[in-house]
Amino acid sequence: MNNWSFGRKAVFCVISSVLASSLAGIVFILLNSRIRSLVVAVVTASFICALIFFIVSQLLRDKDTKVRITSQIASVVVGFLVIVSTVIINLAPFIVFPCNHNEAAYDDLTELSKVEDSRISEIRIDDLTGWRISSRSAKPDQKRPVIICFYGNGMNASATSLMIFKDKNGIYGDFNENTDFVCVDYPGYGISGGAPDSDSVKEMALKVYDEVASWETTSEIILFGYSIGTGIATYTASERDAAGLILWAPYANAYDIFNNYLNIFYGPCRLLVRFRMDSDKYIKNVDCPVLILASDADEMVPYQSSRDLFAAADGTAADFVSLSGISHNAFWQDTKALDNTYEFIGEVA
Amino acid sequence: MYDLKNNLVNSAIVLLSLIFIGMAFLLTLVAESAAVALLLPILLILLAVVGIILTFVPFFKDHIRLIPVVDAVVGIIVAVIIHFLC
Numbered sequence: 001m002n003n004w005s006f007g008r009k010a011v012f013c014v015i016s017s018v019l020a021s022s023l024a025g026i027v028f029i030l031l032n033s034r035i036r037s038l039v040v041a042v043v044t045a046s047f048i049c050a051l052i053f054f055i056v057s058q059l060l061r062d063k064d065t066k067v068r069i070t071s072q073i074a075s076v077v078v079g080f081l082v083i084v085s086t087v088i089i090n091l092a093p094f095i096v097f098p099c100n101h102n103e104a105a106y107d108d109l110t111e112l113s114k115v116e117d118s119r120i121s122e123i124r125i126d127d128l129t130g131w132r133i134s135s136r137s138a139k140p141d142q143k144r145p146v147i148i149c150f151y152g153n154g155m156n157a158s159a160t161s162l163m164i165f166k167d168k169n170g171i172y173g174d175f176n177e178n179t180d181f182v183c184v185d186y187p188g189y190g191i192s193g194g195a196p197d198s199d200s201v202k203e204m205a206l207k208v209y210d211e212v213a214s215w216e217t218t219s220e221i222i223l224f225g226y227s228i229g230t231g232i233a234t235y236t237a238s239e240r241d242a243a244g245l246i247l248w249a250p251y252a253n254a255y256d257i258f259n260n261y262l263n264i265f266y267g268p269c270r271l272l273v274r275f276r277m278d279s280d281k282y283i284k285n286v287d288c289p290v291l292i293l294a295s296d297a298d299e300m301v302p303y304q305s306s307r308d309l310f311a312a313a314d315g316t317a318a319d320f321v322s323l324s325g326i327s328h329n330a331f332w333q334d335t336k337a338l339d340n341t342y343e344f345i346g347e348v349a
Numbered sequence: 350m351y352d353l354k355n356n357l358v359n360s361a362i363v364l365l366s367l368i369f370i371g372m373a374f375l376l377t378l379v380a381e382s383a384a385v386a387l388l389l390p391i392l393l394i395l396l397a398v399v400g401i402i403l404t405f406v407p408f409f410k411d412h413i414r415l416i417p418v419v420d421a422v423v424g425i426i427v428a429v430i431i432h433f434l435c
Contacts, residue, residue: 017394
């Protein structure tokens, strides 16, 4: 090795730095428990691609150099595409559904639900759990509308219900003045069983609707979706009868959200998106009044995607309210969003 | 025999490169800070330069195989520090 030329030593050092930085990347990801499983996926895919490269090289070892080099380059390019696809396919579920749970909020609501004549009660539907906040003005056995909330992917039923119930800033009162407010955790969220994906959340939404519809006190159901929950709410409204559909920061389809994150999901690249939620198709089967609220400063859901959804609704009984300068997470504190929502609830309930 | 050894070495380099690309891409997507997003490309350049400099150090001139070990240790330490800082 002492006799190595400088060029050879440099190549050796570059290869050893590729090894070391890859190891550093693996260690960094292993320290992050949320995406630990992705290391196995990437290493396995890399190993398979390298094996294919080796087999191709061995099979073509007697062939012309041009053919051999071209085939090796082709197998490296395919390997690169496989690795990128592996990362996208395996990472997407962690980004779309990060499975949130707030133990403190859950414990608080459990305590609150034990108080005599409490307006809070826990809902259990198979392995799904959530909360019902009963209307302030209605008598316990009186019929009243129920709002079913499908929250954003970074939220959970306990924290959302507690926020509405405690109403520290006095801005959420109209969510349960004359209506019940129901929020159930998606599969994998809170203490709900299962794993979240496009099929399981759709199935969960219909189960929740059917459960709420079976209550004797339910007069009508208003579906309310925020962010990722708008697709689920729209799907439910397309499959069941609702008195109204409220959508905060909705998307026309899941590709728009993915493209907002990494702008490559067109044509065949769409096959990499396993979360399918085509709100623009579902909304065509919705026949109840729809309220869409979108912000031109939304950094998560593109404003144009919300406009596309509104266009897909053909304007039939749909109303679009444009919010200016409101970031994605500021919807819950925005007076204009809340006032329009309460006005809509008053009209349809 | 020469072909087999050559192809094995090349496949090992391809394997390393693909793991590097996968990790770099993954970190870029999940990064909440620039330090994490650029961790791997910066480490790659830094460690390559450090490795080349080490080849001129008398001890490493005779023990060039130790350079990957030094690189790996430095890389892992940097990853742990970045994890706790970010």
